[in-house]
Amino acid sequence: MVKKIAITLIVLFCCVSFVSGASVEEKAGTDIKNKFGGYTILPANDSGGEPGIKYVSDTITQGETNWHSKYVGSDITVLNVDLNWADNTDSLRLKIYTPDWECLGSYYDSADGSIDGRINIDIYNSGGIAKGTWYYEVYGYDVSGTEDYYI
Structure with missing residues (x-):
C-alpha cells in the first residue's frame, strides 16, 4: 500500500514540458541519445511544464508486454515520457511509437543517464509533436x- 501511495505521489509531479530559451542541443550538450524522423530523444529536462497529464499504473512479469497510449492534441514541442518502476534490480524496456507507428527506439533504465528503475525522457521536435x-x-x-510501474 505504501508503495502504491508513493507511486501515486510521484505521478502527480510528472508532466508534459515545454522547451524555451536555449536550444535543445545547447541544453542537452552531449547527452542527446537519438534522432528519428525530426524527433530528438534526450534525458528529461526537469525544469517544469504543464501538469495534469493522465498516467496509469500497471504490473509486469518476465517476458510480458503491456501496451499503453496517450493522446496528444495540443501544440507542444516536447513530450515527456516517464516510465518508473523504482526497483533497479528489475529491468524494463520501453519502445515509443508515434501516431504514424514510427518506432522512436528501444530504451532501457540507463536511457536517461541513471540506473534507477526509471526511464524519464523528452521527445523534442521544434516543428511540434505529432497530434494523435x-x-x-x-x-x-x-x-x-x-x-509494479507507472507510465
Whole structure:
C-alpha cells in the first residue's frame, strides 16, 4: 500500500514540458541519445511544464508486454515520457511509437543517464509533436516476480 501511495505521489509531479530559451542541443550538450524522423530523444529536462497529464499504473512479469497510449492534441514541442518502476534490480524496456507507428527506439533504465528503475525522457521536435495517439510498449526484459510501474 505504501508503495502504491508513493507511486501515486510521484505521478502527480510528472508532466508534459515545454522547451524555451536555449536550444535543445545547447541544453542537452552531449547527452542527446537519438534522432528519428525530426524527433530528438534526450534525458528529461526537469525544469517544469504543464501538469495534469493522465498516467496509469500497471504490473509486469518476465517476458510480458503491456501496451499503453496517450493522446496528444495540443501544440507542444516536447513530450515527456516517464516510465518508473523504482526497483533497479528489475529491468524494463520501453519502445515509443508515434501516431504514424514510427518506432522512436528501444530504451532501457540507463536511457536517461541513471540506473534507477526509471526511464524519464523528452521527445523534442521544434516543428511540434505529432497530434494523435502515441503508443508505449513496456516489456519485462529482466523481471523477478511481478513488478509494479507507472507510465
